[in-house]
Structures are given as C-alpha cells and as structure tokens.
Amino acid sequence: MKARWEHPAAIPGHIPYYYLLLLLPLLRGVRYVRLPNGFPRWLRGTWFDEAVIASLLVLSAVAWSKRTYDVNEHRLRLCRGIFWQRTTRIPLRWVTTLTVERPLWLRLLRAARVSADTDGGNHRLADVRLTVWRRQAALFLPDSERGVYLRAKTWRMVLLSLLSSDSFGGVLLLTAAVRQSSVLLGESIRNTVMDNLEAAADAMAAIPRTAALLILVLAVGWLTGTVRHLLRHLPFALCRREDTLTVYMGTITKRIHCCAVGAVNYIDIRQTLAAHILRLYTVYINCTGYGKDKNTLAVVIPPCRRFREEWQLLFPHLRPCTVTLRPAKRAWLRYLRLPLLLLLLLPIAGQAAGWAFPVWRELAVYLSILAVLPCLWLGAVRMVAYHVTGVGYQEGQYSLCYAHRLTLHRVTVPAEKVAAVHIRRSLWQRRRGVCDLWVYSHHEFRRPHKVRHLKYDEVKQLLKEV
Amino acid sequence: MTEKAAPCVLWSWVLVSLTAAVPLTALLAVATSYLPPVWRWTLWAAWGGVLLLFGCVYLPLRRRNLRYALTEDGIEVTGGVLIFTTRRIRREAVRQVTILQGPIERRCHTAFLLVSGTGGYLLAEGLPVARAEDWCRRLYTR
DSSP, X not given: OOOEEOOGGGHHHHGGGGGGGGHHHXXXXXXXXXXXXXXXXXXXXHHHHHHHHHHHHHHHHHHHHHOEEEEOSSEEEEEEOSSSEEEEEEEGGGEEEEEEEEOHHHHHTTEEEEEEEESSSOSSSOSEEEEEEHHHHHHHSOOOOOSEEEEOOHHHHHHHHHHHOOHHHHHHHHHHHHHHHHHHHOHHHHHHHHHHHHHHHHHOTTSOHHHHHHHHHHHHXXXXXXXXXXXXXXXXXXXXXXXXXXXXXXXXXXXXXXEEGGGOOEEEEEEOHHHHHTTOEEEEEXXXXXXXXXXXOOEEEEEESOOHHHHHHHOTTOOOOOOOBOBOGGGHHHHHHHHHHHHHHHHHHHHHHHHHOGGGHHHHHHXXXXXXXHHHHHHHHHHHHHXXXXXXXXXXXXXXXXXXXXXXXXXXXEGGGXXXXXXXXXXXXXXXXXXXXXXXXXXXXXXXXXXXXXXXXXXXXXXXXX | OEEEOOTTHHXXXXXXXXXXXXXXHHHHHHXXXXXXXXXXXXXXXXXXXXXXXXXXXXXXXXXXXXXXXEOSSEEEEEEOSSSOEEEEEEGGGEEXXXXXXXXXHHHHTEEEEEEEETTEEEEEEEEEHHHHHHHXXXXXXX
C-alpha cells in the first residue's frame, strides 16, 4: 500500500515540538530589558518575533507533510521527521491495543485519531498516534461483524463512576473551569460560585466554616469527577470476536479500543470497601494501551453482583481459581498496624497543633477528628484485606488476592504472563516464618502484585509444585 | 558477528552536541552579562574547556568502544567510556524497530537503529543503512 499523509487537522499538534524556538524572542526581550530606552528599541525589532512565530507554523506544516504512514494486513509503518527522519515498523501481530478516538471537533472535520500500542515503547504514551481521515480509520478496525456483544446498563456505569470518581481530580477540573469562565465571561461567575459555596457552608452551622467549605469543595469535586467519568465511559459496550475484544465508549468523544485477547496480561476484579459491602464486583484487564489515556478506566465488566456469566463469554480460557494459601493467623496485627498508629497519632497531632496555633485551635481539633474517618476506613479495608488475601494456582493460572491502598484486588494471571516471582522476608518475618510474595506480570514497566504475610513453608511448597 | 560504529557517527554526535550547546551558550551569554569581566571570561574559558574535552576526548573514546551484535538470542550493544555496559534485548521481547537518519547519516549512508522491547530499549548508532535494514528484517522474522 502507498504511503498516506495524516489529516490536516494534525498540523496544530506539531507546534509544541518547536516551542523551543520561542526562546529566541524571549532572549531578545531579556536583552532589551537592561538597556536604557529599551522598550521602543524592542518594539522596532518585533518583525523578528513575528518571523519566529511564522517559522513555527511553517515548520509544523512541513513536519506534517513529512509524516506519512502505510498499513497493510501485516504491519504498520510510520515515517516522520524533517531533519531526523525516522521510520518505525510495527508488525500488527505485536499490537496489543488499537484505539480509534473521535472527539467532537475531529468528527466535524471527518477525522479520527488512531493510536497503536505494543508491550514495548513509552509507558505513558501510545507508541503510534495518527490523525487520519474517518474512512482510513475504518481500515484499522476488525471487519468481522460476528461476535458476542454485551451492552452495560446505565445504572452500572453510574455505579462505576461513583466508585471510581476522584475528588481531587474533580476539584482541579472545576477550578480550571471556573477560572476560564471568569476570564471569558467576567468575574461575576467566580463571585457567584464563591457566594453560593459560602452560603452553603454557613448553612452547615454545626461545623466550623473552613471545615464545611473543605467538605463542600471535596463533595462538589467528587460529583464533577463522577460526571466526567460518565461522559467518558457512557454508553459502554463490548464485543468479543475471535481473538479481539472491542470496547466502545464515550458520549462526546467516541472511543473504540481493540484489545488482542492474547495480549491481556492479567484480569483484575476490583472492589472498594463500599463495593465489598454491597457485593459489587468490577472487572478490569491489563492490556498495554487500554486505559493508558488519562481518566480512562481499563474496565471490561462494570459493577455487578454476578460477573461470572459475562466473564465466561469474554474470557472463556481464563477462570478465577480458588485461593489456597492464606496469611498467617497472627498477621492481623501487621495488617492493622498503620491505621491503628494513625488513629493514635492524629488526635495527639490535632491537640498539639491547637496548642501551637491557638487561633486555629477549633479548626485543628475538628480536622483531626475528620481525619480519623479515613483512618477508620483504612482500618476496615485492612481488616477485610486480612480475610480475603491469599494465593492460589490452578490449571496454569495464578490467583492473587490482596489490597493495594483502599482497593481490594483479585488478580488472575496466566502462568506464561508471569515475568518473575520474588519472596521477600524482613527480620521480623523470618522469626515468625512468614513472607511477602511479589509476583511480576508482563507489563511495560515493573509493578508487582504484593501478597503479604503468607506462611513461608506453604509458599515454597506452592512454588515447587508450579 | 560484532560490528563497530561507522566513523561518521562522530560527526553526528558533534552536530547533536553543538545543537544542545547553542541554547546553553546563549543562556550563559545572558547570565554572564550581569557578572564582572573577570568572572565572565573565567566562565567562558571553563565552558570552552568543557566543550573541547567533550568533543576531542569523550566522543572519540565513546565511538572506539562501541560494539553491536545481532545473535540468535537477540541484539546486543556494548560501550562506555569510564563504565562499560552491555545492553541486550531478546528477540522474543522486541516489539518495535525504528531506523533514524539525520542529515549526516543520510550523506554517509548510515543509520541509527532503535529497538524497543518489553523491558526497555537500546540504540545501535552508526550502522550502514543496508545492515540496519537487514537487522530490522531479521528481528521481525522470528
């Protein structure tokens, strides 16, 4: 197939690569700052700055014209670069995830963004990212219409968004939105938002005003995060065809992720404490490229109580096996050590802060009481983690149950996807005959699954059998 | 079979180093303009010395020590000036191969070969283009 150019909408995307050129006008400005009568002299030379900006635009257009791609049934080839010309070849059998993204502005221009990822390359960005015409994007997607289709109900996606929403991310987004609105539409927007927040905080009379404001901001941020997750993931549908798993999602930006089933490194059933109490299970996969975008969740089965039927349809070759090794009986104290320590220290820290800053005494004491709540939450998670943690091995698959931060994980890893297994023992663990098991699965970077405080002899026995 | 880097790779490194040195020199020019002349000339002399040492000693030694090999197991690059390192990527781990050519490489018919694998990447500098293409093909057909 002959080489093709990207869609012209890709031209602005090249501009950031030449931002370094903007140093030249900056240096020119710095030079004139020190001179007497510098401003008029600087003004006379503005043609130079304009020329730099024009060259930035021209270079972006030239970079676009030098960037070509061609794809056939075997490989993808990408040529790029003005001075440094690079040719990358990726056989399609090594592509783990292929993503077609269609934001609203690209849909209006009849374009789409295609990303291809492999197990190698940059672990933060897709290995190949192209902006192509819409009809060209179709070439990248699997053409077979046959397959198993699953569509997630809206309430499940709402639950997913509620459970995975991030308050701080929402607050950041909200702050940026309010700031930009006040720049575009005037200060009145910001003043209205602040007035409403303060009025709501005043209504919460039982709580100090600053603490009430903090709670309100976090709550609004959490809701914003939920709405953002919903817009990103709803409507959510899946299709399993032969050896590919296709995920469709997005309201404003439509996204299609094609994951190679053979490239799935592990399947992870995640639960927060709330989900554990409600017996809701969310299934994620680790397939390089899927979920790499900021704010995209690598979810395949949204929260539900009976996930095994859908799992069976999507991954019939993998089954979560039973856990045979459990943590040592006396290890519960190790699980609860951190929350207990925090529960002890926080009230003392609050009192100490009150004595050190008498003006802020009420707020400090109140915040220290508020901080006890997350510690209790952590304690509850650790308690549940102690009961669910364990390791199992059956029919060439590892089952690893553990808690990471505030989330419970139940990971199913095929043995061929395990890169390394480490047994770690501290001095205390040696004395007690326990150990931590770190299992490294195939990934773009090293991130182990850590199962803590298992009996050393049992782990050795299990690894011997494997 | 072990390969040595082509001599023209040295000019390529010099070009890249100069490209990096230009903004640094410009920054130095702005910074030293605030200093007394003695300090200014001392800093300029030190900067010149660093550039000279880098271009005349470090880069030639680096080129002399560079070795590449494509074996049955994978691709291997050995090199270093003070500390020698050997980097290897197994064939099974290779995921992408990129051929890079700057203006000097195009003139000398050489290329850089960037091999990305599941555990990282390695760069083979100053290979003849034909050999780079051949290695690229051999890495794909496994």
